[in-house]
Amino acid sequence: MASPTSIIPRLSTLLLGVLGVDLPAALVILLSLTIGLLMVMVFRYTSDQKAIRLAKNQLKAHLLAVRLFQDQLPVVLSSYGSILRCTGRYLQLAFKPLLIVALPLTFLIVQLDRYLGWTPLPPGQAFLLKARATSPDAVNELSLRLPPEMSTTAPAVHVPAENEVVWRVVAEKNGEYNVIIGVAGRTLAKRVVVSSGLSRISPIRLQGRFWQRIFVSGEPALPENSPVQSVEVGYPSREIKFMGFEWNWIWLFFLLSLVAGFVFKSVLRIEI
Amino acid sequence: MPNFARLAQRGSLKRLTSSIPPQSPVAWSNMITGMNAGGHGLFDFIHRDPKTLALYFSASRVEAPKHAIHLGSWVIPLGSGSAEQLRRGKAFWEILDEHGIPNSVFRIPANFPPVPAKGQTLSGMGTPDLRGTYGTFSFYTDDPTAATGAVEGGQVIPVQVENSRIIANLIGPDNTFRKGSPAATEPFSVAVDPMESAARIAVQGHEFVLREGEWSDWVKVEFQLIPFFGNVKGMCRFYLKQAHPRFQLYVSPVNIDPASPALPISTPSSYSRSLSEEAGEFYTQGIAEDTKALSDGVLDDKEFLEQSRTVLAEHRRIFDLQFPKFQKGVFFFYFSSLDLNSHMLWRLIDPEHPAYDATLSSQYGSVLQEFYQQMDQVLGEVLPKLDKHTTLLVLSDHGFAPYRRSFNLNTWLLNNGYITLKSDADPNNNEPLANVDWSKTRAYGLGLNGLYLNLHAREREGIVTPGAKADALLKEIREKLLAVRDPKNNLPVITRVDFAADVYQGPYAHDGPDALVGYNRGYRAGWKTILGAFPSDVLEDNTNPWSGDHCIDYALVPGVLLSNRNIAAEMPALTDIAPTILAEFGIVKPKNMMGQSVFQPNIARR
Numbered sequence: 120m121a122s123p124t125s126i127i128p129r130l131s132t133l134l135l136g137v138l139g140v141d142l143p144a145a146l147v148i149l150l151s152l153t154i155g156l157l158m159v160m161v162f163r164y165t166s167d168q169k170a171i172r173l174a175k176n177q178l179k180a181h182l183l184a185v186r187l188f189q190d191q192l193p194v195v196l197s198s199y200g201s202i203l204r205c206t207g208r209y210l211q212l213a214f215k216p217l218l219i220v221a222l223p224l225t226f227l228i229v230q231l232d233r234y235l236g237w238t239p240l241p242p243g244q245a246f247l248l249k250a251r252a253t254s255p256d257a258v259n260e261l262s263l264r265l266p267p268e269m270s271t272t273a274p275a276v277h278v279p280a281e282n283e284v285v286w287r288v289v290a291e292k293n294g295e296y297n298v299i300i301g302v303a304g305r306t307l308a309k310r311v312v313v314s315s316g317l318s319r320i321s322p323i324r325l326q327g328r329f330w331q332r333i334f335v336s337g338e339p340a341l342p343e344n345s346p347v348q349s350v351e352v353g354y355p356s357r358e359i360k361f362m363g364f365e366w367n368w369i370w371l372f373f374l375l376s377l378v379a380g381f382v383f384k385s386v387l388r389i390e391i
Numbered sequence: 392m393p394n395f396a397r398l399a400q401r402g403s404l405k406r407l408t409s410s411i412p413p414q415s416p417v418a419w420s421n422m423i424t425g426m427n428a429g430g431h432g433l434f435d436f437i438h439r440d441p442k443t444l445a446l447y448f449s450a451s452r453v454e455a456p457k458h459a460i461h462l463g464s465w466v467i468p469l470g471s472g473s474a475e476q477l478r479r480g481k482a483f484w485e486i487l488d489e490h491g492i493p494n495s496v497f498r499i500p501a502n503f504p505p506v507p508a509k510g511q512t513l514s515g516m517g518t519p520d521l522r523g524t525y526g527t528f529s530f531y532t533d534d535p536t537a538a539t540g541a542v543e544g545g546q547v548i549p550v551q552v553e554n555s556r557i558i559a560n561l562i563g564p565d566n567t568f569r570k571g572s573p574a575a576t577e578p579f580s581v582a583v584d585p586m587e588s589a590a591r592i593a594v595q596g597h598e599f600v601l602r603e604g605e606w607s608d609w610v611k612v613e614f615q616l617i618p619f620f621g622n623v624k625g626m627c628r629f630y631l632k633q634a635h636p637r638f639q640l641y642v643s644p645v646n647i648d649p650a651s652p653a654l655p656i657s658t659p660s661s662y663s664r665s666l667s668e669e670a671g672e673f674y675t676q677g678i679a680e681d682t683k684a685l686s687d688g689v690l691d692d693k694e695f696l697e698q699s700r701t702v703l704a705e706h707r708r709i710f711d712l713q714f715p716k717f718q719k720g721v722f723f724f725y726f727s728s729l730d731l732n733s734h735m736l737w738r739l740i741d742p743e744h745p746a747y748d749a750t751l752s753s754q755y756g757s758v759l760q761e762f763y764q765q766m767d768q769v770l771g772e773v774l775p776k777l778d779k780h781t782t783l784l785v786l787s788d789h790g791f792a793p794y795r796r797s798f799n800l801n802t803w804l805l806n807n808g809y810i811t812l813k814s815d816a817d818p819n820n821n822e823p824l825a826n827v828d829w830s831k832t833r834a835y836g837l838g839l840n841g842l843y844l845n846l847h848a849r850e851r852e853g854i855v856t857p858g859a860k861a862d863a864l865l866k867e868i869r870e871k872l873l874a875v876r877d878p879k880n881n882l883p884v885i886t887r888v889d890f891a892a893d894v895y896q897g898p899y900a901h902d903g904p905d906a907l908v909g910y911n912r913g914y915r916a917g918w919k920t921i922l923g924a925f926p927s928d929v930l931e932d933n934t935n936p937w938s939g940d941h942c943i944d945y946a947l948v949p950g951v952l953l954s955n956r957n958i959a960a961e962m963p964a965l966t967d968i969a970p971t972i973l974a975e976f977g978i979v980k981p982k983n984m985m986g987q988s989v990f991q992p993n994i995a996r997r
Contacts, residue, residue: 247591247598273602274587280554281582285591287600353598 142317143235144359147368148375150231155379158220163389166216171390174212178205213391228369233337235368237322237354239314245272245289247353248309250300252282253326257302257346264299264306268292268313282348302346309350310338323351392767394774398785398953405989407950408964409789411894412840412907413941415516415730416450416478418788418950418965419500424480425969425984429895432479433501434903435838437921439823441850446823446837446922448525450517451476451503453654455567464570472567474504474654479899481981482506483969484721492976493720495713498706500725500788503677504655511713512658513666515725518677520644521564521614521625521653522574526676527644530689531559534637544683545644552638557581561594563614563645564623564653575614575623581640588634601631606697609672611648624648626672630694641689643698647675670712673705680731685936692755692936695735703728703765710769714776721972726769728762733791737939741793745932774955782975783955788965790948794933794940796877797917798884798910800836803929807871809834812925823923830854834868834905837923839916839942841904842868842888865890865906872908877930884930886911886944897983909944916942956990963989 181201188194240246252258258277261284265271273287290296290313297308312318321337326348332340341347358365384391398404410418410427412435420431428434438449452475456468478501484494488509496502498515505512520526528545539549550557560576579594588603599607607629613622625645632639647653649663649672656675657663667673679702685695703726710724738746739756770785777783801824804810809832816826824835829852832845844861847853855861869888877884887909891900894907910916918935919926941948952963960967967986974980974988 247600273600273605274584274589276582276584276587276589276591276600278555278582278591279585280556285582285598285600 141360143357143368144361144371146317147235147359147361147371151372151375152379154224154227154372155376156383158224158376159380159383159387159389159391161220162216162391163387165219166390167212168390171209171212174205174209175390178202178209181205228372229334231372232369233319233321234317235357235359237320238357239312239316239318239320240290240352240354241315242290242292242313245287248286248288248298248311249349249351249353250284251348251351252284252302253346253348255279255282258282258284260302261347262301264301266296266298268294269296269298269311300347300350305345307341307345307347307350309352311352312354320354322354323349325349392763394767394770395785395953398770398774398783398955402783402953402955403958405952405958405960405963407786407788407952408962409941409945409948409950410965411889411945412909413789413943413945413948414839415788416501419516420478420480421965422786422788422968423478423482423499423501425483425966425980425986426480426897427895427966427985428897428903429891429900430480430897430983430985432477432899432902435841437838438477438903439837439843443851444824444923448517450478450501451519453519453523455572459567461570466568466570466572468567476502476504476506478502480897480983482508483972484508484510484512484723486969486973486978486981487721487976490976490978492978493718494723495717495721496723497709497713498725498727499723500677505658508658510658510720511662513663514656514675514677516677516727518647518656518675519654520646520676521623522562522645523564524644525678526681526683527562528681528684528689529562529642530684531557531640531642532638533557534639542683542687542689544681544687545689547689550638552583555583555585557583557638557640561612561614561627561642561645563612563625564616566614566616568616568621575616577612577614581638583634583638590631590634590640592629592631592640599629601629603631603634604694606630606701609646611650612645623653624651625653630690630698632690632694641684641694643681644676649673649675666709666713670705670709673709674702678731679705679727680735682731682735682937685735692736692739692751696755696758699728699732699735703762707765707769711772714773726766729759729766729787732759732762733939735936735938737791737793738936741795741938744793744795744938746934746936746938777955781955783953784968784971785951785953786965786968787950789941789945789950791939791941792912792943792948794915794938795913796879796884796915797920797931797933798875798914799917799920799926799929799931800842800908801920801923802925802927803872803875804834804836804868805925806929809868810925821924825923826925833864835923836908836916836920838904839921840907840909842906842908844905846905861905869906875929877914879930882913883911884914885909887946896985909946910942911944912947914943915940952989954989958989959992960987960989 181198184198185195250261258279263286269288269290271286272289276285293314296311298311300307309324312320323336324338324341325332325336326341326345359368359371361371410421416433416436417428420433421427424431433449435449437446439446455472458469460467484496485506487494494510496512498513500516503514503517505514530547531550533550533552537547539547550559558580560578563575565572566575581590581592583590589600591600594610597610601607609626609628611626613624615622626648627645628643630641632641647656649667652663680699684690706726736759738744739752741747811828811831812826813828833855834844836842844855845853846855846857855864872885872888875884885908889907891903891905964986967989970980970984970986971988
């Protein structure tokens with residue numbers, strides 16, 4: 120049986136040939152369609168469909184009244200008031216299901232961003248590795264130890280004004296590596312992914328800051344008392360090619376899932 | 392050069408008569424249109440408006456919108472600006488298009504903006520940088536002894552290193568949406584390591600580290616003209632010349648980004664983008680080798696060579712990707728390396744040159760050969776792919792000669808009474824010919840070879856009557872110019888003076904200079920006289936690194952023409968190339984084309 124790693128390049132080739140899109144683009148399209156369908160389904164079962172329908176119908180009726188009785192000022196003013204009231208009612212009815220959809224979606228996007236937000240480092244291409252210290256004194260003590268497959272291609276640049284040291288590093292071949300930052304007799308590891316495929320990327324390893332780590336880091340926190348505040352790898356951001364344009368995957372995902380949601384809503388007769 | 396030798400042996404090698412004058416825009420326009428300057432209207436790198444004497448680049452004009460509304464410090468244009476090509480006459484590939492012959496034309500000079508074409512074309516020499524110049528570099532330094540401000544080919548910008556950091560601005564195009572059109576700028580920062588010779592540079596969210604003596608890749612920059620609406624995209628390369636003790640950073644001219652061109656540089660317009668996706672970023676400015684930076688001493692020979700080699704590597708990368716796609720029709724590719732490097736490095740192979748340096752010569756004396764060998768390698772890629780139905784033409788638009796001594800034509804005209812200066816001349820006025828008393832001036836020089844009469848009814852304050860008087864004056868000046876001898880070696884400085892009326896045919900024959908000054912080998916018009924200035928000496932040594940040239944007597948710098956077929960013409964000329972290409976496809980050349988196919992038996996040739 121073919122392993123997943125052997126299937127992915129084949130699938131990518133197939134998608135490239137048939138649809139003219141590469142694997143990341145195909146994944147975004149597939150995810151957008153699936154999430155679009157799931158969103159309208161969740162919306163349907165977590166919302167009061169009858170009440171939403173009624174609120175929307177009332178809204179339409181008052182909008183119609185504004186057009187029909189535009190020469191009768193009291194009616195128009197009354198209809199405007201009703202439109203505001205019905206809009207409020209509609210938003211109230213939509214809020215709970217939207218909240219139920221939005222929370223898991225946010226976390227899903229964060230996780231997907233690990234794969235689709237950045238591209239892994241290509242072998243042979245230099246990248247920047249940055250370590251930020253908690254104090255200016257620690258900057259000169261920061262050191263870097265690399266696995267044998269990696270090497271620096273320039274002297275470290277110390278930036279005292281930013282408590283930062285920057286190394287330019289290159290990896291010879293694909294793989295997942297740990298680079299080691301040494302400071303004051305302690306060592307800290309940062310994962311670096313070198314690959315030409317789709318991989319889980321964590322661009323930064325951070326100290327503390329739970330929510331920031333949730334959203335931008337995919338690695339364990341650096342120790343609280345560490346003199347290193349963060350270690351960051353300069354992964355290239357990924358651009359998804361679709362319809363002749365280059366997209367950040369999140370914008371493409373929002374657009375396609377919205378389109379999919381509207382299509383599925385009509386097909387499944389769901390009130391949104 | 393084994394491949395060139397093989398081609399010459401199996402086919403033909405002939406001298407190729409260049410244009411009058413043998414300047415690249417003129418020469419390539421001869422090649423493109425099959426006409427001389429009288430037909431295509433390009434006489435020099437620079438032209439002048441006879442009514443205002445304002446100078447402009449001869450090959451193209453980029454103009455801002457004509458009408459605009461002014462709102463405070465903002466200028467709202469009514470309509471769009473334009474880029475206009477000033478070469479007239481049909482390009483040979485336009486005629487091929489009309490006959491359905493596929494064609495691709497890469498980086499041919501004098502084709503900016505590219506003329507509408509069905510095939511893929513990419514503009515070459517004449518393409519400006521994002522600032523609308525032929526290339527303006529920036530040089531950032533904290534050296535207090537450096538002369539800051541505008542230099543010939545760029546700008547030297549003083550910076551301060553504070554806490555190992557430098558904040559400076561990249562200089563972009565003039566912002567015509569702002570009153571007074573100030574240059575658009577984008578900030579960038581440099582963090583220099585306090586001890587090591589390396590720096591981190593950050594531009595618009597893009598960060599990279601450079602060691603001292605290292606070049607960056609292309610860095611894309613967006614200049615904001617109107618917040619949220621109007622951005623112009625460009626790209627540049629950084630070179631950290633020195634980190635300590637003095638900070639010195641060179642930034643290349645900001646090139647038009649081929650992935651998102653601010654001005655038209657290709658046909659179809661999307662082609663430059665697909666080419667950059669395929670081949671990576673590349674210099675889009677017409678003269679990519681930064682000769683001015685070397686002349687201004689901002690780059691040294693080693694640094695210039697590195698940059699120059701990058702240009703050739705980019706061209707070869709594009710060639711290697713595009714040539715294999717050529718199936719039928721015409722494929723043209725222009726390599727600039729031999730031309731620009733011969734200009735800059737001739738002094739390394741010429742012990743008689745005033746700028747010759749034996750040490751530099753021992754280091755880099757073989758570099759020109761290396762560029763020729765690279766051209767031979769390119770030819771080596773082409774030759775095996777030729778079949779018996781395919782014609783190959785390899786040509787240079789001119790040859791080369793040393794440029795050891797400068798002749799200041801305007802100073803000579805002044806000394807000989809043809810120019811009179813105002814009695815209240817302002818020595819600080821650097822405008823071309825600013826101090827000339829036109830009521831007493833009969834002739835003046837502009838451009839590399841141009842001699843103009845101050846002709847009545849043509850010039851703003853013309854005093855020379857057209858006709859017999861003008862002809863007599865021209866003959867008189869010619870006689871005197873041909874008699875000029877260099878006191879240093881008693882050699883004639885000028886070997887020919889051609890009258891426009893004799894050598895130009897076509898609708899624009901009277902729009903250019905009245906006479907073309909052809910300098911002897913070793914001589915050329917001085918840098919300042921070209922722009923209408925009056926240096927004190929008529930003849931002076933050329934100590935500029937720009938040490939080889941071809942803007943002289945055209946008969947002394949013929950180009951070469953090689954083909955895999957027998958060239959029947961005894962003295963083929965550049966104007967024969969377009970008719971040759973058309974004849975290969977059985978297309979009858981238009982009547983205004985002067986030449987004839989070089990493969991046909993010789994008739995009376997120009």
